[in-house]
Amino acid sequence: MENAPASAFIPHERILMGPGPSPVPQRVLRAMAAPTLGHLDPQYLAIMDHTCAMLREVLRTKNALTFPVSGTGMAGMECVAVNLLERGDEAIVCVNGVFGTRMKDVMERCGATVHAVEATWGDVISLEQITAALDAHPRAKLVTIVHAETSTGAHQPLAGFAELVHSRGALLVVDAVTSLGGHELRVDEWGIDAIFSGTQKCLSCPPGLSPVSFGERALAVMDARKTKVQSWYLDVSMLRKYYTGGAGAGGGRVYHHTAPINMTYALHEALTIVLEEGLDARVERHAQMYRRLRAGLEAMGLCYIPKHSLHSLNCISIPAGADDAKVRRRLLEEYGIEIGAGLGPMAGKAWRIGLMGHGSTVRNVDLVLAALKAVLA
Amino acid sequence: MENAPASAFIPHERILMGPGPSPVPQRVLRAMAAPTLGHLDPQYLAIMDHTCAMLREVLRTKNALTFPVSGTGMAGMECVAVNLLERGDEAIVCVNGVFGTRMKDVMERCGATVHAVEATWGDVISLEQITAALDAHPRAKLVTIVHAETSTGAHQPLAGFAELVHSRGALLVVDAVTSLGGHELRVDEWGIDAIFSGTQKCLSCPPGLSPVSFGERALAVMDARKTKVQSWYLDVSMLRKYYTGGAGAGGGRVYHHTAPINMTYALHEALTIVLEEGLDARVERHAQMYRRLRAGLEAMGLCYIPKHSLHSLNCISIPAGADDAKVRRRLLEEYGIEIGAGLGPMAGKAWRIGLMGHGSTVRNVDLVLAALKAVLA
Numbered sequence: 001m002e003n004a005p006a007s008a009f010i011p012h013e014r015i016l017m018g019p020g021p022s023p024v025p026q027r028v029l030r031a032m033a034a035p036t037l038g039h040l041d042p043q044y045l046a047i048m049d050h051t052c053a054m055l056r057e058v059l060r061t062k063n064a065l066t067f068p069v070s071g072t073g074m075a076g077m078e079c080v081a082v083n084l085l086e087r088g089d090e091a092i093v094c095v096n097g098v099f100g101t102r103m104k105d106v107m108e109r110c111g112a113t114v115h116a117v118e119a120t121w122g123d124v125i126s127l128e129q130i131t132a133a134l135d136a137h138p139r140a141k142l143v144t145i146v147h148a149e150t151s152t153g154a155h156q157p158l159a160g161f162a163e164l165v166h167s168r169g170a171l172l173v174v175d176a177v178t179s180l181g182g183h184e185l186r187v188d189e190w191g192i193d194a195i196f197s198g199t200q201k202c203l204s205c206p207p208g209l210s211p212v213s214f215g216e217r218a219l220a221v222m223d224a225r226k227t228k229v230q231s232w233y234l235d236v237s238m239l240r241k242y243y244t245g246g247a248g249a250g251g252g253r254v255y256h257h258t259a260p261i262n263m264t265y266a267l268h269e270a271l272t273i274v275l276e277e278g279l280d281a282r283v284e285r286h287a288q289m290y291r292r293l294r295a296g297l298e299a300m301g302l303c304y305i306p307k308h309s310l311h312s313l314n315c316i317s318i319p320a321g322a323d324d325a326k327v328r329r330r331l332l333e334e335y336g337i338e339i340g341a342g343l344g345p346m347a348g349k350a351w352r353i354g355l356m357g358h359g360s361t362v363r364n365v366d367l368v369l370a371a372l373k374a375v376l377a
Numbered sequence: 378m379e380n381a382p383a384s385a386f387i388p389h390e391r392i393l394m395g396p397g398p399s400p401v402p403q404r405v406l407r408a409m410a411a412p413t414l415g416h417l418d419p420q421y422l423a424i425m426d427h428t429c430a431m432l433r434e435v436l437r438t439k440n441a442l443t444f445p446v447s448g449t450g451m452a453g454m455e456c457v458a459v460n461l462l463e464r465g466d467e468a469i470v471c472v473n474g475v476f477g478t479r480m481k482d483v484m485e486r487c488g489a490t491v492h493a494v495e496a497t498w499g500d501v502i503s504l505e506q507i508t509a510a511l512d513a514h515p516r517a518k519l520v521t522i523v524h525a526e527t528s529t530g531a532h533q534p535l536a537g538f539a540e541l542v543h544s545r546g547a548l549l550v551v552d553a554v555t556s557l558g559g560h561e562l563r564v565d566e567w568g569i570d571a572i573f574s575g576t577q578k579c580l581s582c583p584p585g586l587s588p589v590s591f592g593e594r595a596l597a598v599m600d601a602r603k604t605k606v607q608s609w610y611l612d613v614s615m616l617r618k619y620y621t622g623g624a625g626a627g628g629g630r631v632y633h634h635t636a637p638i639n640m641t642y643a644l645h646e647a648l649t650i651v652l653e654e655g656l657d658a659r660v661e662r663h664a665q666m667y668r669r670l671r672a673g674l675e676a677m678g679l680c681y682i683p684k685h686s687l688h689s690l691n692c693i694s695i696p697a698g699a700d701d702a703k704v705r706r707r708l709l710e711e712y713g714i715e716i717g718a719g720l721g722p723m724a725g726k727a728w729r730i731g732l733m734g735h736g737s738t739v740r741n742v743d744l745v746l747a748a749l750k751a752v753l754a
Contacts, residue, residue: 024413033410036401071448074634106609208637257451260585
């Protein structure tokens, strides 16, 4: 009978080297399995506050409004969009892969007119392109850019972007889903006004939460809204009363929704591990493992697609004669290794090898190189 | 140093007898801690399909489009609202507590004109009221009603509602957050067109997913939409390609977002436990524990607020002379028992004692009665 009670699910172990989720340390899995608490229990509020404090540290920001949205990375993207935009607003969105494309869609659904700044998939966006877009659309309320394009492996430099965008009175919004915890990322120093990420990439926590952070400029824009945020679930004007309500003396928490309690335990432990390693050391490890993998792949004659590659995600062309699906299936079945397929126009043309967080190790790099060598032979 | 790495979080154990989350069985916590898989891994797709099949069984529905939304209960409410409504639509929403009030807000944020059918908090809505509302607003696209009002403990009878609503060409939408898995609930037999629930109430799974189900009538309404769903994250036209894409022969999954993998493990195990007990036995257990608690509370002179009380949530008046916050704090600190405070107009006037899922036991009933007796003495 299809629906008969099943025994506990014990999956075959995988080595997650795709575009995420990344491998989760046992410490995090164990932390997640602690007994569930109520969302207003003082013990839970303490761990949640501490999680937000650690998020600030990992994001290198002092933004009070820094918290994990109760959904996966795309919920964080939507949270930023619906809170900053109102119907009739204009926005500039950089589109050079799946996630820029999605952001355009998400912001159009907010009733905004979105002006796309495009680059070939795999390329990055230049300051000159942003300048031209701001010249053409002076009413633009914000500029959104993807720091780490998970679909193409492109690593977007952000130097100079905030100064430019702020000089035109707009906000800089950054998608850092695949960079947070693996790449250099300095929210305050770089002048980022709003940012979102995911837990299941370089933080090596299971998917289920999406860290977001809003700076003073973003707060001012939200405070000046004329209309309600179209999403109740993601309305920061209410969420902040829960997430930052306890910060001031006598400030009371206002219940909004039931947060995913055990996911908070997991994120708390994952962030603890990140800070134990140290941000600089962690970024350096990701850089080293990327160089090791890249050297091995190029020695095999495999080519990177993006000019500026991420350290956390390696997007390479499928070599002539190789059967995309068959190679990935053999890696999965014979080695237990998951790598990612190409997305959109790159379907059938690219593989994506993730080296994220707990998964960015010499062991994994050398293993995936050996496995690819065997399977492609 | 505030942000110094902390040792693993081990909370003091609580007996969760508030409005949710409810106590989570060790089996579920253990299942949740299984290694994280990729969201397109065949093993994950199998457990996700099986989870959806079990959800159908627990909801007593054959609806193909039955799946857990990647967020907590309020995300499920919003998912139903944004997919069924377009700007300019009219909706009838029954309001007799916090959750009906919220649904009105959520639906207004969809650009709909919402007509409220109101009852005093603690009371339920009558068929006559719905008839009058449908007479007054013949363009109403749907009628939304809360089966289990978590804020007041009122248990809404649903007999005859679908026939009435369908006879006017509208859809019946039901909030079953606090009834699913604890109260009689028959989606197909009762003619419910769209329903949402949460995992952290009578299913005794941690919060983080929101089961939803849409019937044929609701599908037809969604297929006839003229505009895009305002939420990308909750857009069922895309989500169904992931959740039901594998159902037909040759049907391929289409990646939408990364689902909260480990939460799915937890829900899978929680539903397994529900079906091992059997739905009828589980509903009967909730009824028996409710009667036992009610008899004990009334013997102590405590009074129920709603005329039709839920079995899963007992909303009682705070007796004269008792200090609301102090009593709850003593229960928490001396007994480790969490009960709920009153919400909205019931703040300071009501306590809410949950008997949900794994927490609906003789042991908990007798313990909370003994503890209340001692603390109120």
